[in-house]
Amino acid sequence: MSVSDPTLPPHLQTDPAWRSRLVAFALVLVLLWPMLVMTEFKPWELMDQQSLSASWKFLVNFFPPAHSKDFLLMVAEASWQTIAMASAGMTLAILGAIPLTLIVNAQLSVSRLGTGRMHGLAYLLRQSVRWLLVVLRSVPELVWALLFVRIVGLGPTAGVLAIALTYCGMLGKVYAEILESSNTLASRTLLENGSSRLSAFLYGSLPDAASELVSYTVYRWECAIRGSVIMGFVGAGGLGQRMDESMKMLAGDEVSTMLIVFVLLVAAADWISGFFRRGLA
Amino acid sequence: MKHVTLPPAPAVMRLQTALILLALMALVVASFLSLDLQWALLWSGDAIQNSREFLAGFAPPDLQATLLKKVLFATLETLCMSALGTFIAALLGILLALPASGRFGAAARQITRLGLNISRAIPELVWASIMLIAAGLGPFAGTVALAAHTTGVLGRLFADTLENLPPHCETTLRMNGANASSAFLYATLPEGLPQMVSYTLYRWENNIRAAAILGVVGAGGLGQMLKYHLSLFQMPTAATVIIAMLILVGLVDALSFAIRKKLMA
Numbered sequence: 182m183s184v185s186d187p188t189l190p191p192h193l194q195t196d197p198a199w200r201s202r203l204v205a206f207a208l209v210l211v212l213l214w215p216m217l218v219m220t221e222f223k224p225w226e227l228m229d230q231q232s233l234s235a236s237w238k239f240l241v242n243f244f245p246p247a248h249s250k251d252f253l254l255m256v257a258e259a260s261w262q263t264i265a266m267a268s269a270g271m272t273l274a275i276l277g278a279i280p281l282t283l284i285v286n287a288q289l290s291v292s293r294l295g296t297g298r299m300h301g302l303a304y305l306l307r308q309s310v311r312w313l314l315v316v317l318r319s320v321p322e323l324v325w326a327l328l329f330v331r332i333v334g335l336g337p338t339a340g341v342l343a344i345a346l347t348y349c350g351m352l353g354k355v356y357a358e359i360l361e362s363s364n365t366l367a368s369r370t371l372l373e374n375g376s377s378r379l380s381a382f383l384y385g386s387l388p389d390a391a392s393e394l395v396s397y398t399v400y401r402w403e404c405a406i407r408g409s410v411i412m413g414f415v416g417a418g419g420l421g422q423r424m425d426e427s428m429k430m431l432a433g434d435e436v437s438t439m440l441i442v443f444v445l446l447v448a449a450a451d452w453i454s455g456f457f458r459r460g461l462a
Numbered sequence: 463m464k465h466v467t468l469p470p471a472p473a474v475m476r477l478q479t480a481l482i483l484l485a486l487m488a489l490v491v492a493s494f495l496s497l498d499l500q501w502a503l504l505w506s507g508d509a510i511q512n513s514r515e516f517l518a519g520f521a522p523p524d525l526q527a528t529l530l531k532k533v534l535f536a537t538l539e540t541l542c543m544s545a546l547g548t549f550i551a552a553l554l555g556i557l558l559a560l561p562a563s564g565r566f567g568a569a570a571r572q573i574t575r576l577g578l579n580i581s582r583a584i585p586e587l588v589w590a591s592i593m594l595i596a597a598g599l600g601p602f603a604g605t606v607a608l609a610a611h612t613t614g615v616l617g618r619l620f621a622d623t624l625e626n627l628p629p630h631c632e633t634t635l636r637m638n639g640a641n642a643s644s645a646f647l648y649a650t651l652p653e654g655l656p657q658m659v660s661y662t663l664y665r666w667e668n669n670i671r672a673a674a675i676l677g678v679v680g681a682g683g684l685g686q687m688l689k690y691h692l693s694l695f696q697m698p699t700a701a702t703v704i705i706a707m708l709i710l711v712g713l714v715d716a717l718s719f720a721i722r723k724k725l726m727a
Contacts, residue, residue: 213549219542220601220682227596236596265493272490319708323587323675323685327692332513338500411587414679425679428591436592444583460482 235431242433246441256423256442263419263446266337266412267405270344275398277345278352284310285357288365288386289378310353318350326412340417344405355397363390396458403454410443420446519697523705533687533706540683540710543601543676544669547608552662554609555616562621575618582614586672590681601682608669608676619661623654670714674707684710 196202216222226232283289285307292300299307322343329339368385372378413421420443427435475483560566562574581589589607597603631649636642677685684707691699 213546216542216546219539220546220605222546222602222605226598226602232596232598239595261496264489265497268489268493269497269499272494319711320704321671321675321707321711323678324688324704324707327678327689331692332509332516333500336500337497341497341499407585411585414587414591424588425591428595431595440584440588443588444580447583457482457486460478 239431239433239436242431243437245434246438247432247434248438252435252438256420256439259420259423259439260442260446262337263409263413263421264406264450266340266409266417266419267344267402270341270409271348271398271402271405273341273345274348274352274401277349278356281310281314281349281353282356282360283378283382285314285353286360286382286386288361288368289372289382291372291378294369294373314350314353316350317346318348318354320347322347322408323412323415326417327415330416335416335418335422337418340409340412340419343412343417344409347408348401348405352398352401356394359390359393359397360386363393392461395461399454399457399461403450406450407447410446516697519695520701522698523701524696524698525702529699529702533684533702536684536687536703537706537710539601540673540677540685541670543605543608543683544666544673547605547673548612548662548666548669550605550609551612551616551665552658554613555620556658558613558617559620559624562617563624565624575621578614578617578621580614581610582618584611584614586611586669586676587679590676591679594680599680599682599686604673604676604681604683607681608673612665612669616658616661616665620654620658623657623661624650627653667714667718671711674710 227236287293287299287307290299290303290307292298292303325343325346326339329342333339333342363386365386367389368381371381371385376384409417409419410421410424413419413423414425416422416425420439424436424439424443427439558574558578561570562578564571586607589610590604593603593607593610597606627650631653632645635645635649640648673683673685675685677683677687678689680686680689684703688700688703688707691697691703
């Protein structure tokens, strides 16, 4: 690698970084090769006659999007079902997360007052609830949905339960974090002067953290709407299930309408959640 | 004794807040009423019996060596899908970030940004089920789906990065006679690279999680295995796959937490 400029000093006549460039390039190639094999990366298969004609037939139907009255009504119903699944699931998640947060929150520990050390049993209870929350949110919502579809059958019930469990784990964790990181002076003082845990929480911790808690909850509701569309793909009702059905029938026009509706739905949820968060802050 | 007049108590809440809360309540009530939820089915004696049998079927997870080997392979496949998908997305993202950051005029900027927004708005799973039609079952469809969604995300982030960089270095090179491409390659790109690399790594972390479940529509990796064994009602095997997913996600979380802690310190 020479830089053809005789006025440069000799040590700059060659690219000073060529060695590291070469090594980096070789490393990328060495890493990339097994990955390409592993993922069966064969783009040329997209170009063979059969696959091209299938994709072409599917894509050509995208325009115009399906817009018969019956179909639009069905899409509207499915969209509402998606929103309702997300809202109902979130409500259950909140109802579950609030008591769990109250248990987890170490700032409300009475045994820790004065001694600075938590009672052994109380510590055990807090840790086990913490782990319960970890398990609830670590299993992806789609997997919960897949499991619930086997128990309660196809339909929105599975989706609602899946959202309720996953989001209960997320909300519980974040609520506890928000409460523990906010100013705890007020609740400490209340506890030290003999108030009960619940009133120390309601009058000491909650006022300080309320707006952040509400804002996070509304943000999660927005995520739940996106999640509930996806869960339809495993049979949990709503827009996703309809999209999956149309996809399997290769009905490009229906898929295109539903994709448009989905994008609009997510944009609307984004906008409304922003509006609510500003209004409640 | 002097009479003290206290200021009036503050209102419990603003009208705006009350209206929003009312709207939310209405949404929740309408949701529960309109959904045909099968609570009865869930709590009836029959269902509890069924669920108990269903859950009991998972224990103990199947730990045969051949299965573990298969799960390990699927985990590797998941990792490869996510890494390759993110890599392709980063390359495409930087190519598309050039027009999207307004280097080829305002019209090109708007059009590219619209495209990026659309591919970002469609979730990986929907991309995957579209790709299945063209690419057939298997990890390739999943990789392309991850790449398609992530290109939208990274393209926009990269474009914003490029737009927000201070322009001095590049203008200096341009004014001294360097052509546009070398000015970009030697001034703007190295300046923006650390930010872009950190965005890419963050998306990779997300994509590992996404790749693990992408398979339930048939796009390879652990998800495909889970769907397959669940639909054959091989619960102990499915349990092993779920545990593998949890371990994978847990490791990724722990690793990213450790790295972030290190970088912050």
